[in-house]
Amino acid sequence: MTTQISAAGDQTIRRGPITVALIIGAFVAILNETFLNIALADLMRTFNVSATTVQWLATAYMLVIGILMPVTALLTGWFTTRQMFLGAMGLFLLGTVICGLSPSFGFLLLGRVVQASGSGLLMPVMMNTILYIYPPEKRGAAMGLIGLVIMFAPALGPTLSGLIISYFSWRWLFYLVIPLAIFSILFAAYFLKNVSEVTRPKVEIPSILLSTIGFGGLVYGMGSSAEGGLMGPIFMIAGAVSLILFVWRQLVIENPILDLRTFKYPMFALSTIILILVMMTLFSTMILLPLYMQKVMMLTSFSAGLVLLPGGLINGFLSPLMGKLFDKLGPRWLVIPGLVLMSVVIWLFSKLTSSESSLYVIILYAALLIGMAMVMMPVSTTGLNQLPKKLYPHGTAIMNTLQQVAGGVGTALFVGIMASGSQSYLSRSSHPTAPDQMLSALVSGMNGAFLISMLIALASLVLSLFLKRTVAPEEQQAEEI
Structure with missing residues (x-):
């Protein structure tokens, strides 16, 4: 027998500790996603594997999350909030231990798969819980805190891991995460309450x-x-x-297992499409910009991480503020200017040359992530606010799954455009093997990829003109009564 706990009607629910418990777990898991990228070269030497092989540490992570997210709506119907969160963090902790102690590449890959099994469950659990414990008029601020974690952790990851790799072995990237994961589990075990209903579908x-x-x-x-x-x-x-x-x-x-009736709600459908397009543009920058800095500007991985750090930090600090402004102003006053800013910045990225300064890249990337802070959580919250409570798990699962797939599509698309553009440039060159021509070809390919990314950003801008503040059906009926 289970009891549904409503935050609006049950004053024993302490939203603050529950939110903190969720954020700590999400921060630990999301930080780990970008933690390993800078250590790939060390792992290739340690385990004597090729670049193609070592990349599966990232691809397998995405693969597991892509498989798990669609079934999270089913799992949330079978397990309580505490069971889902503690189970997810337990899997993540187990995977981290396996990674840290891995005697071979195969064990390291296994550890990443177990880690991803936990991470794939965390985001839907966190978003579902926020929807349950906060009324629509206060969700923007809460979702803004989630936005802080989602952008702050990946921004901190490369810089922090670069610092650790400079003084310790790659295994410390996992050893240092273990106590954080244990603390998250203990904190959640004490403070996290069950807020959803177990329906056993x-x-x-x-x-x-x-x-x-x-x-x-x-x-x-x-x-x-x-x-x-x-x-x-x-x-x-x-x-x-x-x-x-x-x-x-x-x-x-x-x-x-995924109730597609969520798309009958127009703001949810519109928000989901906008998020897919925005995620594709974000991944274009996350893939192409580090490559530009290391291959064209000749920066080290650690230096490239430092260049990206200010933008991530600014985005993280702005996300809670944007959440509060969303509660007051609604989506249009944030999302439309945010997408205009993103479109302008990506257009400027399409004009990059081989002689740009680090300061210029820092300013552009920071401006891009300011725009991102104005878009991501306001759009997500707008779409989810229109759904009735019974569709919360399905809505969050659909949004998270499609964003994950959009990230994969964006990665493949923009890397392909860059490679095609580079080959096209070299085919017209009289000295295609000359170092300066190869460098110019790389820049030309990136410019073309960023130009396509800008067109996608403009498409999301057009769609954002139709966004409006939403109210869930049950809240709307209550107001009419």
Whole structure:
């Protein structure tokens, strides 16, 4: 027997400690996502593996999260808030221990898969809990705190890991996370309360299989496409076909694992499309800009991390403020100017040359993430606010899953555009093997990729003109009564 706890009606719920418990766990997990990137060269030497092989530490992470997120709505119906969060953090801690003690690359990859199993559950649990314990008029500020974590942790990751690698071995990237994960578990065990209802929905095995093949096939195919050959396209086609069948099945069965009726709510549908486009533009910058700094500006990984750090810190500190402004002003006054700023900055990125200064890149990246702070959480909250409570788990699962897939699509798309543009430049060059020509070709390819990214940002700007403040159906009925 379970009891649904409503934050609005139960004064025993202490929102502050619950929110802090969620944020600590999310910070630890998200920090770890970018922690390992700067250590890839060390891992290649330690385990004597190629760059193609070592990249699976990141690809496998995305693969597991892409598979898990669609079924989180089902899991939240079977397990309480505490069980979901503590289970997710327990898996993350176990994976971290395996990574730190790995005697071989295979064990390290296994540890990353276990870590991702925990991380894939954390974000939906955190967003669901916020939706349950905060009324719509206060969700913006709470979601702003989540935005702080989502942007601050990845921004801090490369710089902090670069500092650790400079003095210790790569294993300390995991050793230092272990006590943080343990603290998160203990803090949540004491403060986190159950706020959702356990409904024990039917476990729909065919849908789970189609979802796993669909989302997993897409992410795996994108990761494999960098290696060439037919395997990448084959997996992507299989994933696309499975997703079509998955969507069809969700529409015809009585208890879908992802309730697509969420798209009947226009602001949720519009917000989800905007987030997909924005995530693609964000990933274009996250992939191309570090490459530009290291290959063109000749900065070290640690120096490149320092260049990106101010933008991440500014974004993190602005996210709670933007959340409070959202509660007062609604989405349009934040999202539209934010997307205008993002579009201008990405256009300036498309004009980068081989002789830009670090200060110029710092200013542009900081401006981009200021715009991002004005967009991400206001758009997410606008869409989710329109859903009834029974659809919260499905709405958060859909948003998180599609953003994850959008990130994978964006990565493959913009790297492909950059490579194609570089080859096109070299094909017109009279000395294609000359170092200066190869450098110019790389810059030309990046400029083309950023130009396409700007067009996607402009498309999201046009869609944002139709955003408006939303109220969930039950709140609307209460106001009318």
